[in-house]
Amino acid sequence: MTPKLIIGVLVSGRGTNLQQILDDVENGKLHASVLVVVSNRESAQALAKAKAHGIPTIVIDPKTYASTEEYDGAILDALKNHGVDLVVLAGYMKVVSSVLIEAYRNRMMNIHPSLLPAFPGLHAQRQALECGVKMAGCTVHFVAEEVDAGPIILQAAVPVEEHDTEESLSARILEQEHQILPKALQLYSEGRLKVVGRRVEIADA
Numbered sequence: 001m002t003p004k005l006i007i008g009v010l011v012s013g014r015g016t017n018l019q020q021i022l023d024d025v026e027n028g029k030l031h032a033s034v035l036v037v038v039s040n041r042e043s044a045q046a047l048a049k050a051k052a053h054g055i056p057t058i059v060i061d062p063k064t065y066a067s068t069e070e071y072d073g074a075i076l077d078a079l080k081n082h083g084v085d086l087v088v089l090a091g092y093m094k095v096v097s098s099v100l101i102e103a104y105r106n107r108m109m110n111i112h113p114s115l116l117p118a119f120p121g122l123h124a125q126r127q128a129l130e131c132g133v134k135m136a137g138c139t140v141h142f143v144a145e146e147v148d149a150g151p152i153i154l155q156a157a158v159p160v161e162e163h164d165t166e167e168s169l170s171a172r173i174l175e176q177e178h179q180i181l182p183k184a185l186q187l188y189s190e191g192r193l194k195v196v197g198r199r200v201e202i203a204d205a
């Protein structure tokens with residue numbers, strides 16, 4: 001059996017994606033261990049979810065660092081100290097700098113609530129509704145220098161319904177996020193993802 005993939009998760013808020021990862025690790029769907037959860041916010045509900053599973057949590061306050069690079073350096077130290085192979089941005093509301101991107105090139109995944117490259121940035125679901133698209137969704141991608149860009153690993157499409165609000169559409173997209181993020185992590189843990197230029201090739205099982 002291959003050694004378990006060591007995951008570190010960066011969070012800022014609610015933490016439902018983190019919860020799904022932890023559940024899938026526990027029920028054996030995801031062959032990995034989450035060894036540290038780092039938040040930029042003390043108030044993130046995700047921290048309690050991690051603690052409930054006995055996972056070490058660290059809060060690193062950006063305000064105590066002179067620059068984003070220094071702050072990301074502190075995050076990098078925390079990840080390295082826990083032997084993290086793969087970083088997951090699960091509702092992490094901060095732009096990451098080259099310090100982290102270079103250290104974890106093609107080893108850092110983000111989940112975004114749109115069918116990228118459409119609607120990067122904040123309020124992706126609202127952007128989709130305002131634009132009148134009939135198909136919304138979510139994307140797991142490797143993190144690159146450009147925000148919400150980088151090689152796409154998996155996507156799930158979610159049809160927009162006539163009377164959708166931002167809340168109702170977000171809720172249906174979130175259900176799909178909870179499917180594709182652990183799936184992408186499991187593919188990674190099986191060594192089946194290969195980045196070729198902008199594309200991610202997925203090898204057969």
Ligand code: GRF
Nearest residue numbers: 014015016017091111112113
């Ligand atoms: C998700 O919609 C994710 O796509 C976005 O932030 C939200 C985080 O939700 N990046 P949660 O904290 O995992 O519940």
